[in-house]
Amino acid sequence: MKFISQFLLWGTRVTNMSRPPGIRAESGIAMRLPFLSRILRVVAVTTVVAAGMASQAVPPADAAPAALPAGQETTIPTEPTVGLAESLFQLPPASYPALIRQEKPVPGWRVETDGRILGVIGSTWELVGSAGYSGRPLDVLIAVSPGGRIVGAQLMRHAEPVLTLGISDAAIASYVQGFRGYDIHRPDKGTGAPDVISRATVTTGVIRDGILRTARILAGAQGQNGVIDRVSYAPASWAELEGMGALVHARVSMADAAAAMPTARPEILPSDGPWFEMWTGILDTPTVGANLLGQQQLTKVAADLQPGEALLGIFSRGLQSHRGTEYRRAGRFDRIAITQDDTRLVPASDAYISIPRLAIEGAPELKERSVFRFNADPATGGIDLTRPFNVTITTTRAGPDGATLALPISAEVTLPDAFRVVAPEPELPLWQRFWIEKRPQIAVVGAMLAVLGLILFGQEWLVRRPLLWRRLRLGYLTATLLVLGWGLNAQLSIVQVIAFLHALVFGFQWETFLIAPLIFVLWSAVALGMLFWGRGVFCGWLCPFGALQELTNAIAQRLGVRQIAVPQALHERLWVIKYTLFVALVALSFYSMEKALVMAEVEPFKTAISMHFVRPWPFVLFVAILLGAGLFIERFYCRYLCPLGAGLALPAKLKIFDWLKRRPQCGRECRLCETKCPVGAIDPLGRINPNECVLCLRCQVIMNDPGTCPVLKRRTRGGDRIPPLPTAPATPAAPPPIIPSQVPAGAHDGVASAPPPAFQSRQVKP
Ligand code: SF4
Numbered sequence: 001m002k003f004i005s006q007f008l009l010w011g012t013r014v015t016n017m018s019r020p021p022g023i024r025a026e027s028g029i030a031m032r033l034p035f036l037s038r039i040l041r042v043v044a045v046t047t048v049v050a051a052g053m054a055s056q057a058v059p060p061a062d063a064a065p066a067a068l069p070a071g072q073e074t075t076i077p078t079e080p081t082v083g084l085a086e087s088l089f090q091l092p093p094a095s096y097p098a099l100i101r102q103e104k105p106v107p108g109w110r111v112e113t114d115g116r117i118l119g120v121i122g123s124t125w126e127l128v129g130s131a132g133y134s135g136r137p138l139d140v141l142i143a144v145s146p147g148g149r150i151v152g153a154q155l156m157r158h159a160e161p162v163l164t165l166g167i168s169d170a171a172i173a174s175y176v177q178g179f180r181g182y183d184i185h186r187p188d189k190g191t192g193a194p195d196v197i198s199r200a201t202v203t204t205g206v207i208r209d210g211i212l213r214t215a216r217i218l219a220g221a222q223g224q225n226g227v228i229d230r231v232s233y234a235p236a237s238w239a240e241l242e243g244m245g246a247l248v249h250a251r252v253s254m255a256d257a258a259a260a261m262p263t264a265r266p267e268i269l270p271s272d273g274p275w276f277e278m279w280t281g282i283l284d285t286p287t288v289g290a291n292l293l294g295q296q297q298l299t300k301v302a303a304d305l306q307p308g309e310a311l312l313g314i315f316s317r318g319l320q321s322h323r324g325t326e327y328r329r330a331g332r333f334d335r336i337a338i339t340q341d342d343t344r345l346v347p348a349s350d351a352y353i354s355i356p357r358l359a360i361e362g363a364p365e366l367k368e369r370s371v372f373r374f375n376a377d378p379a380t381g382g383i384d385l386t387r388p389f390n391v392t393i394t395t396t397r398a399g400p401d402g403a404t405l406a407l408p409i410s411a412e413v414t415l416p417d418a419f420r421v422v423a424p425e426p427e428l429p430l431w432q433r434f435w436i437e438k439r440p441q442i443a444v445v446g447a448m449l450a451v452l453g454l455i456l457f458g459q460e461w462l463v464r465r466p467l468l469w470r471r472l473r474l475g476y477l478t479a480t481l482l483v484l485g486w487g488l489n490a491q492l493s494i495v496q497v498i499a500f501l502h503a504l505v506f507g508f509q510w511e512t513f514l515i516a517p518l519i520f521v522l523w524s525a526v527a528l529g530m531l532f533w534g535r536g537v538f539c540g541w542l543c544p545f546g547a548l549q550e551l552t553n554a555i556a557q558r559l560g561v562r563q564i565a566v567p568q569a570l571h572e573r574l575w576v577i578k579y580t581l582f583v584a585l586v587a588l589s590f591y592s593m594e595k596a597l598v599m600a601e602v603e604p605f606k607t608a609i610s611m612h613f614v615r616p617w618p619f620v621l622f623v624a625i626l627l628g629a630g631l632f633i634e635r636f637y638c639r640y641l642c643p644l645g646a647g648l649a650l651p652a653k654l655k656i657f658d659w660l661k662r663r664p665q666c667g668r669e670c671r672l673c674e675t676k677c678p679v680g681a682i683d684p685l686g687r688i689n690p691n692e693c694v695l696c697l698r699c700q701v702i703m704n705d706p707g708t709c710p711v712l713k714r715r716t717r718g719g720d721r722i723p724p725l726p727t728a729p730a731t732p733a734a735p736p737p738i739i740p741s742q743v744p745a746g747a748h749d750g751v752a753s754a755p756p757p758a759f760q761s762r763q764v765k766p
């Protein structure tokens with residue numbers, strides 16, 4: 001709030017900055033529009049009050065808590081309801097799944113039904129802090145299955161200007177739902193997920209980024225860091241599973257056992273028959289699990305899997321049992337050990353599932369078929385499935401004197417490469433991907449900015465070549481309209497200024513602004529350029545709608561359309577409209593962003609530039625009226641209505657250099673430039689108002705053209721009857737009467753009645 005109040009009050013102060021002492025209160029906007037200064041002050045106070053009220057207001061139940069301070073917002077992810085969980089997991093109505101809040105391994109809500117884990121719901125705001133274009137939370141709840149598939153997504157809250165972006169809330173909701181079915185482990189990352197919606201690139205880009213990053217976190221938390229491919233399935237026989245290493249075989253014959261335990265009682269009779277023979281492997285992947293057990297049995301077995309657990313299958317035959325009978329009493333299978341380095345796991349009896357029969361073809365005749373759940377999360381003391389581990393069955397036989405002889409039989413299990421998914425590489429942040437994708441467009445904008453830099457730095461050279469200036473200007477404006485505007489959709493807007501102010505207040509994130517590279521580059525250039533040249537860098541050269549107005553007016557003048565000269569007094573009072581619009585928009589945005597963004601429709605940019613006039617007729621009619629008015633009053637919209645132009649004008653006095661020159665005779669003996677200025681930025685006294693000047697250089701061309709500038713004309717004719725004035729004095733004498741022939745038709749009708757104060761622009765000797 002402090003920032004906003006300072007910003008707006010500063011807007012009122014700049015009118016008095018840089019003025020010579022003595023004329024401080026009587027020059028510039030403050031002099032000509034004394035009430036504007038008061039309005040700015042009043043609205044500044046209103047802004048602070050409105051913002052303060054907004055921060056205390058209780059939002060409606062279905063509204064985003066948009067006015068909460070950023071610090072509070074970080075702790076409030078949207079909580080899913082049972083109904084929402086049903087909807088996300090596409091369960092029949094009244095399924096009433098259990099929603100269990102979990103903090104580990106990642107915060108979210110585990111969803112279970114009939115003791116079966118369906119997946120986890122997570123919030124993009126909670127897990128990745130996704131903030132929208134408005135700087136406010138953009139919260140999407142995502143349901144991810146244990147296999148890493150997004151089974152549902154729903155946008156829960158946002159404060160995005162979707163209405164003003166030309167797309168509806170329903171369109172955004174349907175965009176979010178388009179992520180349903182996306183497999184987070186698919187190798188072609190990102191493809192298959194809905195692409196961003198043009199016209200809402202930033203908002204939908206943030207949503208997309210938030211959903212994919214959150215889903216990856218949830219999938220990783222459920223799927224042993226995404227090591228096992230829990231999605232792919234291919235039919236396979238027993239022999240094929242053995243061949244690919246999914247089943248590991250270990251066998252000890254009776255002869256081997258007899259040799260290993262010669263003192264066994266009763267004695268082991270050597271033969272080729274199996275003392276103990278087993279096949280073991282990880283069953284989680286569908287190609288192994290579903291082929292071995294059948295899909296139905298696998299689903300049943302996997303139902304009790306907890307996050308971080310995996311399934312181990314042990315199938316055996318021979319004289320010895322891998323289960324034994326002691327587990328019923330001891331509650332654990334002491335014969336079985338799953339080991340890796342110093343980790344040794346002994347399956348508990350409640351982690352055991354007996355398999356009555358196998359579904360796979362070609363299985364050998366087996367005596368025992370078991371599946372065990374085991375801890376496969378290294379972070380909690382489990383087995384790391386990315387590395388080999390051992391499954392050891394300790395077979396026993398009585399020895400002499402009541403001793404027990406043990407013969408451990410081990411198989412080394414390694415997850416075959418075919419069933420591993422490459423751990424998702426950290427992806428480039430979305431904004432970086434956009435910068436890479438848009439390199440050609442950025443190069444085009446960079447080239448245009450470079451040309452503009454040359455024009456502005458070389459303006460003294462250029463303004464002495466009227467024809468070249470004229471062609472260059474028309475060519476540049478045409479490129480601005482066709483390339484920047486209609487081609488690249490790089491029209492800056494008051495909405496971005498509002499978004500920036502909100503980001504400063506509610507939490508600034510560079511990523512939010514970097515996500516639109518062209519807009520970012522343009523705003524950076526405009527911000528820098530304003531220090532050198534003021535708002536004219538943008539308004540005079542880079543604004544597509546400004547270019548459209550100037551080009552259409554140029555055509556109109558060419559066709560002989562008579563221009564209307566607005567009386568100076570009225571002209572200056574009409575400026576109030578755009579400044580009021582700007583301040584009202586900023587103030588309203590802190591009360592209701594939605595309302596402010598609807599009000600921002602006063603900007604015709606979206607209709608004329610972004611949407612190429614393809615909008616409902618009232619919008620098109622509004623633009624047509626503005627452009628029509630611009631045929632008779634050049635840059636009509638820029639002069640009186642544009643809130644963005646007003647916003648850019650406020651810091652105009654910050655510019656370090658004064659590039660535009662004036663002659664002492666300007667405003668006294670000649671008012672030609674005043675009549676030719678496209679925005680009426682030159683007052684009857686010949687002074688240039690930097691808040692209004694769009695730096696078109698037209699006045700500079702005129703004053704340097706011996707064929708146009710009356711002062712130079714007279715000098716060329718040798719009729720140097722005008723006494724040369726070295727420079728304008730700080731309080732010059734009253735100007736001589738204006739010679740009517742020097743004031744073309746359409747000029748302002750006012751005559752300077754007061755001694756002009758010191759010139760604001762640099763002066764050249766006549
Ligand atoms: S005043 Fe508004 S419309 Fe005109 S050039 Fe500036 S930003 Fe564009």
Ligand code: SF4
Pocket residue numbers: 660676677678679680681682688692693694695696697698699700
């Ligand atoms: S004519 Fe001169 S004062 Fe007017 S906008 Fe162009 S450069 Fe600025």
